[in-house]
Amino acid sequence: MNARQVNRSASLRAMRAIALAVSAVVAAATLAGCAALAIGGAVGTAMVVTDRRTAGVQLEDQNIELKSLTRIREAIADRGHVNTTSFNRMVLITGEVPTEADRTAVEQAIARIENVRSTVNDLAVMGSSSLTARSNDTILTSKVKATYVDAKDLQSGAVKVVTERGTVYLLGRVTEREATRAAELARGIAGVQKVVRVFEILTEAELATLGDQKK
Numbered sequence: 001m002n003a004r005q006v007n008r009s010a011s012l013r014a015m016r017a018i019a020l021a022v023s024a025v026v027a028a029a030t031l032a033g034c035a036a037l038a039i040g041g042a043v044g045t046a047m048v049v050t051d052r053r054t055a056g057v058q059l060e061d062q063n064i065e066l067k068s069l070t071r072i073r074e075a076i077a078d079r080g081h082v083n084t085t086s087f088n089r090m091v092l093i094t095g096e097v098p099t100e101a102d103r104t105a106v107e108q109a110i111a112r113i114e115n116v117r118s119t120v121n122d123l124a125v126m127g128s129s130s131l132t133a134r135s136n137d138t139i140l141t142s143k144v145k146a147t148y149v150d151a152k153d154l155q156s157g158a159v160k161v162v163t164e165r166g167t168v169y170l171l172g173r174v175t176e177r178e179a180t181r182a183a184e185l186a187r188g189i190a191g192v193q194k195v196v197r198v199f200e201i202l203t204e205a206e207l208a209t210l211g212d213q214k215k
Helices: 005-051 056-077 100-111 130-149 178-187 205-212
Strands: 081-087 090-097 118-121 162-166 167-175 194-202
Touching: 005 162, 005 167, 056 081, 056 090, 056 100, 081 162, 090 100, 100 118, 118 194, 130 162, 130 167, 130 178, 130 194, 167 178, 167 205, 178 194, 194 205
Parallel strands: 090 118, 167 194
Antiparallel strands: 081 090, 162 167
């Protein structure tokens, strides 16, 4: 084998090595992507299973919340601080606006969104809350949720928690027993100023029917 053949052979080996390395990287990335999809799918499925709304209603609630961002901006521009939480097409409106007219305008704008069944307007007419206050609200929400996870007599996924200026709002499709227990646990969290129940109350028979439908 002459020098040219040796160099050509070495070049071919190098090219094959590079090709193998690239293939390995691509394969690893593909597997990682599949794993991420699998994990995401599992989490998404778990959320649907533990939530007592149908998958279709959950999607509608997400769309209502997205649309409300535009409607609020159209109604009051950047005046105030407004949050909306849609659960089973009932929209809880919280936050602060500067005037009573703004408060009414926000509620009317959200009520006109397609698929909104009803609204609960708990907007306060006052200056916007501080970032510190909102951070504290986020912490309180996390604490309440953690308490529900630890509770042995409450299905944590059935209750949605929203906190505004130390007031904890509880949403969900629950029985009266569950509603009472959820409120009791939330009141026991240090820093919670008030608990507001915004539940849709089910009978035990209705809850059993929901369980059968999920199977």
